[in-house]
Amino acid sequence: MSLLERNPQAPNAWLGDLPVTSRYTAGIAGEKFFRAMKDEGKILGTFCENCDITYIPGRIFCERCMAELDHWQDVGTIGEIYTFTLLFENLDGTQREEPLAVAFIRMGDGGLIHQLGEVDLEDISIGMPVEAVFKPKSKRQGSILDIQYFRPLTE
Amino acid sequence: MTNKFKEFPGTPLSEGDFKEGKILFYHDQMKADFAWDTGVAIGSYLAALKEGYLLGGYCQTCRKTVIPPRTVCEWCFRPMDSYVRLEDTGTVNTFSLCYVTWDVKRIKEPELPAVIEIDGASPLHGIMHKLGEVDPEDVHIGMRVRAVWKPPDEREGAITDILYFKPFKEGES
Secondary structure, three states: OOOOOOOOOOOOEEEEEOOOEEEEEOHHHHHHHHHHHHHHOOOEEEEEOOOOEEEOOOOOEOOOOOOEOOOEEEOOOEEEEEEEEEEEEOOOOOEEEEEEEEEEEEEOOEEEEEEEOOOOHHHOOOOOEEEEEEOOHHHOOOOHHHEEEEEEOOO | OHHHOOOOOOOOOOHHHHHOOOOOEEEEEOOOEEEEEOHHHHHHHHHHHHHOOEEEEEEOOOOEEEOOOOOEOOOOOOEOOEEEEEOOEEEEEEEOOEEEOOOOOEEEEEEOEEEEEEEOEOOOOEEEEEEOOOOHHHOOOOOEEEEEEOOHHHOOOOHHHEEEEEEOOOOOO
16 A cells, blocks of 8 residues: 555645845946936937947947947937837736737837837837837836836827 | 955945935845645645644655655655654754844844654654744753644644644653
């Protein structure tokens, strides 16, 4: 005889959770980038003269030639939709009534991933020019969500 | 090696920098819920704890009694033969005075984790638990201890259904 039968009285599973928390610092470049976003409503990039590349968001070294970059510049708030997707589910897996449009917005030689707003979902297209809409200054916290969304550029 | 360096690269940060909002940071909490299948043997062990007794496993070939029970014998790799109900008394095999909690906070009164050889199991077989109702100075290897159980209605089928083990003298109930 061997022990093969489960005890029907026994708990089937042991439930638990792991207390895993993390703190992610913006870093030297991130600090500068998000401070400018929070305090001035600006998007900053860095320019590598050697490689003729404008990094957005700004970086402190060139990924191509490894040179230190300290040429910070205001790159404006306008970009172009490089690619986009419509999300029908929230992070927790629940269904959304209105899909969320998320796009990679090409700016300079880099860009930002953000959501689109003030736009008819049918009208979104690759190559569409969009501009950042910032939250009011009092509500900005130094995060990427200080930009509320990107909306189509109106002439 | 390290004393060659006078200055280290990088940006040192203190807890104050976070608290005073000098730097930007993002706090995140991972959702790390899990469900661990108790299996046949440990399931029975936990069910027994809820009932208020300790359960071991017996291998006829090796004549070994182990606690907690397993389905396979560790020595001969044959299936274990039966469950055995064990006493809730035992002998301290090893112990420690622990002045930090699991999340590394200092405490004045030490926790007393110990490995307790359970009576009825083979020699040197036991479980890890805490000692209680004892002066840390008096704890010693070979000390006889008995389990102090939670009241039956509060037991949930967990090792914490035993609150701790406390010393007793032979002959006392």
